[in-house]
Amino acid sequence: MNDLTPARLRELKRETKSRPYDLAQELGLPEAALVEADLGFGVIRIDPALSRLIPAVQRLGEVMALTRNRSCVIEKIGTYNDFHDGDHAAMTVDPEIDMRMFPRHWVHAYVVETVIAEGTRRSVQVFDAAGDAIHKVHLRDTSDQAAWEALKRELALPDQTTLSEFAGRAAPEGARIAEDKAETLRSEWVRMTDTHQFNTLTRRLKMNRLGAYRVAGAPLARQLAIDAVPTLLERVQAEGQQVMFFVGNAGCIEIHSGPFQNLKPMGPWLNVMDARFNLHLRGDHVAEVWLVDKPTKRGPAISVEAFDENGDLIFQCFGMRPEKGGDAEGWKRLVEALPAGDDA
Incomplete structure (x- = not known):
C-alpha cells in the first residue's frame, strides 16, 4: 500500500x-x-x-x-x-446534545x-x-x-504538514469472566445505589460488562434473542415510550432522550429518521442481547444492551426516569415481553 x-x-x-x-x-x-x-x-x-x-x-x-x-x-x-470539563471525563448536558467524553482518547x-x-x-x-x-x-x-x-x-496547530503516525488498534477484549467471583458479584450488585457503581464493581472483580452479565445471570441479567433488537425499536415507537439510548466508543458516548418516531429499516440497517435525531444500527452485527436490572436510589434502572461478535458494546437503551417524563411500568412491561434467548 x-x-x-x-x-x-x-x-x-x-x-x-x-x-x-x-x-x-x-x-x-x-x-x-x-x-x-x-x-x-x-x-x-x-x-x-x-x-x-x-x-x-x-x-x-x-x-x-x-x-x-x-x-x-x-x-x-x-x-x-452546559459543558463540564474534567481530566478523566467531561460532559455536555442538553436535552438534544447530551454527551460523555473521555479526553485521553x-x-x-x-x-x-x-x-x-x-x-x-x-x-x-x-x-x-x-x-x-x-x-x-x-x-x-x-x-x-x-x-x-x-x-x-x-x-490551528503549528504543524500542518507532517503526517501522523497512528498507533495500532487495540484488540477486542471479549467477555472477561471470573467465575470464582460470581457470588461476590451478585451480592454487591443488589446493593448498588447508582448505575455508575457497576463499572467500579466489575473492574475490582477483574470482569467487564459482558463478562459480568454472563456470570450474574437471571434475574439480574437475562439473555434475550437477537430479534429483540428490532422488536425493541418497533415497540418503543408504537407505544411512544420515552427512552435514553446510548451509543458510543471508548472516547465518547452520545445519548438520545425521547421517543422514536420514524423507523425505516433498509437492508441490514435499522434506522430511526426523526427530524432532529437519526440512528443507523447494523442489526446483522448484533451477537448478544441482554436485559439488565441494576438497583438505584430512584428505583431499578432496566436496560436492553446489545453486543457484537467481539463482545464490544453496540448500544444501551433505558426507560427514561418518571421525573423526566418516562413511564417506568410501561417500560418494564415492554422489555419483559421481548423475546428471550435460547439459553434464558
Missing part, C-alpha cells in the same frame, strides 16, 4: 461513492489518514483538548453531533451547552471543508490514537460562520 500517497488518497476520495469509514476499511487505513491526506487542501489540524474545542464548538450554535462505533451511528441536531482533531455541488460541507472531526473516529460535528446552514472562522484560526 506504499502507493497510497496523500495525492493518491485525494484522488480515491474524489472517485469513490463510499463513506470515509467504509473507504478506510477497504484500504486498510485509519480513517484519520484519509482526512490528513487533505492537509492544506481544506483540512486544518487543530488542538483536540476538550477545554478549548468544546467551547469553540458551542459558539457555532446549531450543528449536528455524530458519534459512532463499528455497528451503530447516532446523529443529533442541537447546540453544545481525543488525540487527533481537524477542521474539514469539502466543496461539493451544493456548496461547502464543514465539520470538526476527532480521532483516537489509532485514527478511529471518536466524534464529529457537522455544521448546518444556521451555524455561526464567524465562529467557524474563529475556531479555525484559534485552534
Whole structure:
C-alpha cells in the first residue's frame, strides 16, 4: 500500500461513492489518514483538548453531533451547552446534545471543508490514537460562520504538514469472566445505589460488562434473542415510550432522550429518521442481547444492551426516569415481553 500517497488518497476520495469509514476499511487505513491526506487542501489540524474545542464548538450554535462505533451511528441536531470539563471525563448536558467524553482518547482533531455541488460541507472531526473516529460535528446552514472562522484560526496547530503516525488498534477484549467471583458479584450488585457503581464493581472483580452479565445471570441479567433488537425499536415507537439510548466508543458516548418516531429499516440497517435525531444500527452485527436490572436510589434502572461478535458494546437503551417524563411500568412491561434467548 506504499502507493497510497496523500495525492493518491485525494484522488480515491474524489472517485469513490463510499463513506470515509467504509473507504478506510477497504484500504486498510485509519480513517484519520484519509482526512490528513487533505492537509492544506481544506483540512486544518487543530488542538483536540476538550477545554478549548468544546467551547469553540458551542459558539457555532446549531450543528449536528455524530458519534459512532463499528455497528451503530447516532446523529443529533442541537447546540453544545452546559459543558463540564474534567481530566478523566467531561460532559455536555442538553436535552438534544447530551454527551460523555473521555479526553485521553481525543488525540487527533481537524477542521474539514469539502466543496461539493451544493456548496461547502464543514465539520470538526476527532480521532483516537489509532485514527478511529471518536466524534464529529457537522455544521448546518444556521451555524455561526464567524465562529467557524474563529475556531479555525484559534485552534490551528503549528504543524500542518507532517503526517501522523497512528498507533495500532487495540484488540477486542471479549467477555472477561471470573467465575470464582460470581457470588461476590451478585451480592454487591443488589446493593448498588447508582448505575455508575457497576463499572467500579466489575473492574475490582477483574470482569467487564459482558463478562459480568454472563456470570450474574437471571434475574439480574437475562439473555434475550437477537430479534429483540428490532422488536425493541418497533415497540418503543408504537407505544411512544420515552427512552435514553446510548451509543458510543471508548472516547465518547452520545445519548438520545425521547421517543422514536420514524423507523425505516433498509437492508441490514435499522434506522430511526426523526427530524432532529437519526440512528443507523447494523442489526446483522448484533451477537448478544441482554436485559439488565441494576438497583438505584430512584428505583431499578432496566436496560436492553446489545453486543457484537467481539463482545464490544453496540448500544444501551433505558426507560427514561418518571421525573423526566418516562413511564417506568410501561417500560418494564415492554422489555419483559421481548423475546428471550435460547439459553434464558
